[in-house]
Amino acid sequence: DTAVSQTPKYLVTQMGNDKSIKCEQNLGHDTMYWYKQDSKKFLKIMFSYNNKELIINETVPNRFSPKSPDKAHLNLHINSLELGDSAVYFCASSWQGGYYEQYFGPGTRLTVT
Amino acid sequence: DAKTTQPPSMDCAEGRAANLPCNHSTISGNEYVYWYRQIHSQGPQYIIHGLKNNETNEMASLIITEDRKSSTLILPHATLRDTAVYYCIVRVGGYGGSQGNLIFGKGTKLSVKP
Numbered sequence: 001d002t003a004v005s006q007t008p009k010y011l012v013t014q015m016g017n018d019k020s021i022k023c024e025q026n027l028g029h030d031t032m033y034w035y036k037q038d039s040k041k042f043l044k045i046m047f048s049y050n051n052k053e054l055i056i057n058e059t060v061p062n063r064f065s066p067k068s069p070d071k072a073h074l075n076l077h078i079n080s081l082e083l084g085d086s087a088v089y090f091c092a093s094s095w096q097g098g099y100y101e102q103y104f105g106p107g108t109r110l111t112v113t
Numbered sequence: 114d115a116k117t118t119q120p121p122s123m124d125c126a127e128g129r130a131a132n133l134p135c136n137h138s139t140i141s142g143n144e145y146v147y148w149y150r151q152i153h154s155q156g157p158q159y160i161i162h163g164l165k166n167n168e169t170n171e172m173a174s175l176i177i178t179e180d181r182k183s184s185t186l187i188l189p190h191a192t193l194r195d196t197a198v199y200y201c202i203v204r205v206g207g208y209g210g211s212q213g214n215l216i217f218g219k220g221t222k223l224s225v226k227p
Contacts, residue, residue: 104156
């Protein structure tokens with residue numbers, strides 16, 4: 001069974017559209033994350049979320065919003081897509097805190113045209 | 114910003130040990146050293162972590178210097194499948210706020226050659 005899964009794997013869309021990327025984990029973890037990897041391969045944290053707290057990296061535009069219907073899911077919704085949003089987005093999960101390893105999904109490659 | 118420094122690239126012969134260095138001279142007493150790797154186009158994969166003592170698991174060994182200012186990840190018998198970017202990350206071992214977040218640097222691109 002896949003521990004952390006994401007859909008879709010590829011997403012091509014036009015500027016100005018709104019899109020969502022879904023993430024599910026079956027590890028029972030209480031914390032989930034979204035990371036962005038740009039064309040230069042830098043991986044940056046966007047959000048971390050558990051049932052108590054959403055931590056937002058201050059560099060993330062408010063067009064990006066995480067939505068968690070339940071503990072096993074953290075979806076990423078993006079409004080008014082821009083060319084610069086093109087990247088690979090990775091979801092991850094772990095137990096809360098800095099002691100525990102994170103498990104990453106396979107990534108979603110978003111291309112905005 | 115990342116609090117670690119790693120060489121941008123390294124080569125290793127298949128079957129030999131790969132030793133990947135990392136400097137973290139400003140590490141604090143409550144910060145752990147974590148290693149992840151990213152094989153081409155895949156999600157990062159956890160390898161190992163430690164605080165002060167050397168650690169070993171089925172994937173690798175982690176050697177941390179006594180002053181904790183640097184560490185070395187050792188892959189004992191590198192295979193072609195170990196070709197990846199390896200990230201050394203310093204991370205606070207706490208429960209609050211953003212302490213779980215991983216701050217990735219540029220990593221070391223390890224190429225294992227036949």
